[in-house]
Amino acid sequence: MKPLEFHAPRSLDEAIGLVAGHAQDVGILSGGTDLIIQYRAGRRQFGHMVDVKHVPELNVLSYDDKTGLRLGAAVCCDQFTDYAPALRHYPGLVEGAELIGSTQIQSRATVGGNVCNGSPAADTICSLIVLGATCVVAGPKGGREVSARDFMTAPGKTALQPGELLVELRVPPRANGKAGRSSDAYLRFIPRNEMDIAVAGAAAALTLAADGTVTAASVAIGAVGPTPIVVEAAGRALIGQKPAGAALDAAAQAAEAAAQPISDVRGPAEFRRHLAGVLTRRAVELAAHRIQNG
Amino acid sequence: MNNGTKRIVTATINGNETSLMVDNRMSLLQALRDVAGMTGTKEGCLTGDCGACSVTMNGRVVDSCLVMAAEADGAEIGTVEGIAHGHALHPLQTQFLQHAALQCGICTPGFLVAAKALLERNANPSEEEIRYWLAGNLCRCTGYRQIVEAVQDAAAELNSAGKQQTAGR
Numbered sequence: 233m234k235p236l237e238f239h240a241p242r243s244l245d246e247a248i249g250l251v252a253g254h255a256q257d258v259g260i261l262s263g264g265t266d267l268i269i270q271y272r273a274g275r276r277q278f279g280h281m282v283d284v285k286h287v288p289e290l291n292v293l294s295y296d297d298k299t300g301l302r303l304g305a306a307v308c309c310d311q312f313t314d315y316a317p318a319l320r321h322y323p324g325l326v327e328g329a330e331l332i333g334s335t336q337i338q339s340r341a342t343v344g345g346n347v348c349n350g351s352p353a354a355d356t357i358c359s360l361i362v363l364g365a366t367c368v369v370a371g372p373k374g375g376r377e378v379s380a381r382d383f384m385t386a387p388g389k390t391a392l393q394p395g396e397l398l399v400e401l402r403v404p405p406r407a408n409g410k411a412g413r414s415s416d417a418y419l420r421f422i423p424r425n426e427m428d429i430a431v432a433g434a435a436a437a438l439t440l441a442a443d444g445t446v447t448a449a450s451v452a453i454g455a456v457g458p459t460p461i462v463v464e465a466a467g468r469a470l471i472g473q474k475p476a477g478a479a480l481d482a483a484a485q486a487a488e489a490a491a492q493p494i495s496d497v498r499g500p501a502e503f504r505r506h507l508a509g510v511l512t513r514r515a516v517e518l519a520a521h522r523i524q525n526g
Numbered sequence: 527m528n529n530g531t532k533r534i535v536t537a538t539i540n541g542n543e544t545s546l547m548v549d550n551r552m553s554l555l556q557a558l559r560d561v562a563g564m565t566g567t568k569e570g571c572l573t574g575d576c577g578a579c580s581v582t583m584n585g586r587v588v589d590s591c592l593v594m595a596a597e598a599d600g601a602e603i604g605t606v607e608g609i610a611h612g613h614a615l616h617p618l619q620t621q622f623l624q625h626a627a628l629q630c631g632i633c634t635p636g637f638l639v640a641a642k643a644l645l646e647r648n649a650n651p652s653e654e655e656i657r658y659w660l661a662g663n664l665c666r667c668t669g670y671r672q673i674v675e676a677v678q679d680a681a682a683e684l685n686s687a688g689k690q691q692t693a694g695r
Binding site: 233235236237238240261264265268269272281283308310333334335336337339340425426427 | 530531533549550551553572573574575577580583586587588589591592593594596597599640643644658659660661662663
């Protein structure tokens, strides 16, 4: 590896200056649990590493019933998954974040980094998508927002332009009250009990009216395409129905139809397609169960 | 001091303030083993899968292969060398010996660091909690049963010692 300069900026402006100033020659270090592996393997090469963990804006972690969740890009999963408002209002996002790696990885990995790594198998991206999250980006030309569903653009690629960095994720408040009650869930299939990368994953976010009818539904599947896939037809199949029976079957079938998996070392395409349907069904059921028993 | 590609990192390692000259490319694992000469922490996979390199950093257990040495500046680091007090072994260590929870021993430092962190967070973990907490520590020799039982008995020993201390007041 070529000689490395290491920077630990203390302000967002300083961080932007470094990331933009070395735009094609920089690695942004959050938890490092993807970056450092890629760096050691030579898959990422750069002369500058910028540790963003000391930038206050990237460490925000707050919740408000009116504006929802703010999750800084440098907040580690261990901290985030202990955050009571997240557990209460976004349990699926929390369970996705908890699935990343091991205890040791959880101490370092961040949801922000999980998203910026650009893998369609990421355990947080599908939840962020179904929850309608926004990625707040900063760069030399100013700040902008990218919806979570538009953030991953190809395997390993995101909407970040050279010189930009992810600052925080914003997740809107869930409908709770007259509009209905909401919850979400994320499930994935892995060959072992822990540590693996998803062979297939599904996230579902639901809002149920008092009579148990679905008033809002969103489904996204991961690891079965070059990017996470929003299954619009699954959401449509559920709205106005109870999340069971024929409506649930239709949602699962829509997920199978929408999946575009490849066969690779983690599993054949037919199996992953099948899993997309099974996991969608179970994620919808789990989200509904949470609403009914919450 | 940072002259571009090298720097002096000052960390508190096992309670001792320690300054090390590191190359910016180095991992914390390399700095501990090759610069500080603290070879208790082991190299296994270098990809954060095996946990042999586990240390604590600012109160959390991490894979030191996935921490840059430069990040350790100002940090509190705990390694396996800090678990015993002189010749007085920690209950985890005596239980590992008692239960034959090691054979080749290469995974053991990582398991001790991770298990100690568990018991400090949760003094009475269930078997399932122990296994999930230690899922990032791999052992090729023992089959894990002896390790889990050692952790359970160490927890019990620490809890009864705590009760004895309180009772004595």
